[in-house]
Amino acid sequence: QAQLVESGGGLVQAGGSLRLSCAASGRTFSTYPMGWFRQAPGKEREFVAGIKWNSASTGYSDAVKGRFTISRDNAQNTVYLQMNSLLPEDTAIYYCAAGFRIFANWANTESEYNVWGQGTQVTVSS
Numbered sequence: 101q102a103q104l105v106e107s108g109g110g111l112v113q114a115g116g117s118l119r120l121s122c123a124a125s126g127r128t129f130s131t132y133p134m135g136w137f138r139q140a141p142g143k144e145r146e147f148v149a150g151i152k153w154n155s156a157s158t159g160y161s162d163a164v165k166g167r168f169t170i171s172r173d174n175a176q177n178t179v180y181l182q183m184n185s186l187l188p189e190d191t192a193i194y195y196c197a198a199g200f201r202i203f204a205n206w207a208n209t210e211s212e213y214n215v216w217g218q219g220t221q222v223t224v225s226s
Contacts, residue, residue: 102126102215104196109220112186116224120181122196122217130174133199133206135213136181138192138222145195149181150206159206164190186224193219 108120120136135150149170150159158170169182179196197213199206207213 102129102198104198104215104217106194106196106217106220109194109222111223111225114186114188114224114226116186117182117184118186118222120183120194120196120220120222122179122181124177124179124198129177129198131202133201133204133212134170134172134179135197135199135206135208136170136179137195137197137210138190139195139219140189140192143192145210147208147210148194150208151179152205153203157205159208161208183222186222188224188226190222191224192222194222195219 103126105123131153136148137145138148139145147161151170151172167185172179196217198215199212200214
């Protein structure tokens with residue numbers, strides 16, 4: 101059974117950093133795009149960052165561009181999200197997601213992903 105498990109969330113002060121990890125198991129994810137999404141209280145889930153299956157391309161939302169970096173280690177079946185210069189508005193539950201189109205580029209829409217993790221809470225205090 102395909103599974104994604106996020107870790108690395110927590111409480112951090114504004115300006116601080118966190119590194120989220122997403123460990124994949126149950127099938128090979130190395131040939132599929134991966135993404136990070138987030139959902140803040142009272143808001144819809146939104147795209148944060150995506151990465152192509154071979155890391156040749158990455159994409160970010162305007163809200164996190166220049167502060168967050170997505171990467172992946174296909175040998176370890178793990179995807180990372182390095183978050184720097186965190187802001188209180190980055191507070192949300194962060195979800196890792198795996199795409200279903202083999203050898204595809206990343207996408208910024210939820211419908212392009214069919215396996216989701218349970219999420220990890222990130223709280224940024226002011």
